[in-house]
Amino acid sequence: MADKRKQRILIADDSEMNRSILADMLGDDYDIIEAENGKEAVAVLQKQVAQIDLVLLDIVMPEMDGFGVLRAMNDFRWIESTPVIMISAESAPARVQQAYELGITDFISRPFDAFVVHHRVVNTLLLYAKQKKLINMVTDQVREKEQQSALMIDILSHIVEFRNGESGQHVLHIRTLTELMLKQLSQMTDKYSFSKADIALISTAAAIHDVGKISIPGEILNKPGRLTDEEFAIMKTHALIGASMLEALPAHQNEPLVRRAYEICRWHHERYDGRGYPDGLKGDEIPIVAQVVALADVYDALTSERVYKKAIPHEKAVQMILNGECGQFNPLLMGCLKELEGSIQNALEKKEVHDWDDQNLLRNLTEELMQREDLSASDRTLYLLEHEREKYKFFADMSQEVQFEYNVSPPSVTISEWGAKHLGLDEIIMDPYHDEKVLATMGTESMQKLAGLLSRTTPENPIVEFDCIIRMGGIERWMKLIARATWSKEEPPVYTGAIGKAIDIHETRVKMAVLEEMAAHDTMTGLYNHKFAKMRIQDMMARKPESNFALGIFDVDYFKKANDTYGHMFGDQVLIHMAKTLKRNMREGTVSARVGGDEFLLFFEYREHVDLAINRIFNSLIGTYESFPISVSMGVAKTQMLGTDYDTLFHAADQALYAAKRGGRGQFRFYDGDSCETLSLISPIDSERESAAENQAGAGTGGKEAESAGVAGGEKAESAGTGGGRDAEREEDPSGR
């Protein structure tokens, strides 16, 4: 194995001097990585343990000491493939012993001797290089051997199958059915528990259950029609013959595969009630694996076509077995069969396709490996993993997301490089639920929420998602957390941790808030727009249905004239001036809005003397702007009289305004229900209203309207018009208090 890469040594020591002395002693022959405390060392290992050939480890270090590093290396099982030489002046025998127990290879005590350091490092590296090479060789050989023996078994069982004139799928079916039954059995009862490896071994052994038929004459095996008693007696010998063939393999008696195959060959025709052959075993005297294969064999025999019979449909076959028509079986296995009834056929069909795929994959992989002889399979795996790691890191960095991986045991979280830097956290954090920095960043509440959500996931529904606030360097930001719980592949699945990411959604949320704000306001005056004001007003009334509210609408008298005379720019400035004046003079809690053109709205809560409050605001609005005299007309509606339906209120205020206009402008009026009802014009545009009001005033009906507009309208409006009502400001204004 030609290796041009320099061997890589990680030196973990808190003293820069000591690291430097060691690095100098080792010279340029090695690629040196330094870590100044235990946590850093673990982080380096986490990232590139496969590339680290040796660790030189100090004991006394801040953050995490050398023993902490060794414990982490044991937890993650790195210690099995990465040698550690402890370096320290610590020579208390108990400490040295503890270090060896945690798996260190050697111990170098201070003061360092260049010669000693160099030789220990070289020796340890040599030893491990040999060991790694051996492991690779053994792994490859074992894999080759397993593949070869699986192949041999396939060939063997196919020979038997063809001789029996079976469908060609029988062996495959027996394997699949055995596998299904064993899995189901492990789930349904504590009495038996089969690991994945057990199941693979047993179903392989099941393939040769009929190997003894090799010695049964072909005429009997393939006789169409019923066998005579004599012929059947010969047929029955295949069980014992198969068993003795396996017994005749003296060198392999202790191989688990051979032992299981023996049980299966000999006893796969026994029945639970003792009526089977060859030994007439009863109940649990029959090894469970033989019981399983017996059931599988019967099912497949029933559902397949043979020279002496037609195929029986799946449902009928299951029913026949459950009815005991093919001999008695273990009630537990009958239970399994019932459970599997719906899925057997599907599994058998799928398996045929899958196996073909697997074989194809295997062939491609083998070809690939043959072409690259310099790579052993294990090195190739490492190469692929490294490639994946680089790819992952690149995408993680590009995505600007905080990505993380959480392990339940040992409790630890690994954060992507970019994420850790961004959050100001370490890349690897042991026991994150108790880590102060993590808790400060994420907040105890969000941590508990995440833990709670994850613990309630299932393998089918593993994803959790929620928004939370993350603190980074004292700044809070909104982030969306998405995590996927990971579950083990075993049965039942075990929760092993989670992977996930946090996406910064702060800008989006802030932008949304700004947009909402923008959508709520009139762009020119900065007051609310009508739509938003309506929402606010409805909300206020709904919150306090018992309170009294007043809704006022006013517009600028002769505004059209201002526009026509001085231009629209000037008109706009007048409107802005009005908005400013209104804002300056209204009490806290008052809602104000521009509802269109030169028409403004205000809305407030009052206790009593609403007329004084209106009067005060009305007076504050009149005056001059750039020598343009400003007066307003205002209509007011009260919930006390009209209730809390917004449109009714608005309509009423609009009509009162109309009345104020017709009454000669420069005044305000309260809607009183009588006078205004006659008006049918709803919110006419300014010019129409102006001219309509002028016409009516000219017709001499204005006076009457003004009188009938009630207390506030008549008297106050007049005094307001002359500016005499300013003393109202001294009065208590109930709005918004």
Added chain:
Amino acid sequence: MTLQECYAALEGDYEGVIGRLRTERLVQKFVLKFLDDGSYDLLTRSMESGDYDEAFRAAHTIKGVGQNLSFNKLYESSHLLTEALRSKNIEAAAPLYEQVKADYAQTVDAIHAYQASL
């Protein structure tokens, strides 16, 4: 001033260090580098603020470096201080700390003098 004379002035073991580090060039490099080592500052700060865990680690580091460079006198006093701090014997640590201060000053003075003569 030769490196050997420098070691005599700081009461170290010149033969020992040459035996281990092999070349005078390497010894010289690390002796001069010792001036930049932050462990003594850390020791002073943590002793004064009463952070004895940190002080222990700093003393331990000085001891290790002293041992590696065969600064025997400084090694001895920092070794004693390390052990006192390890067992949290603050009373015993106080005079030992004074001794380390004196030995450190002596060591640094000798190195400075050597550096000036280069």
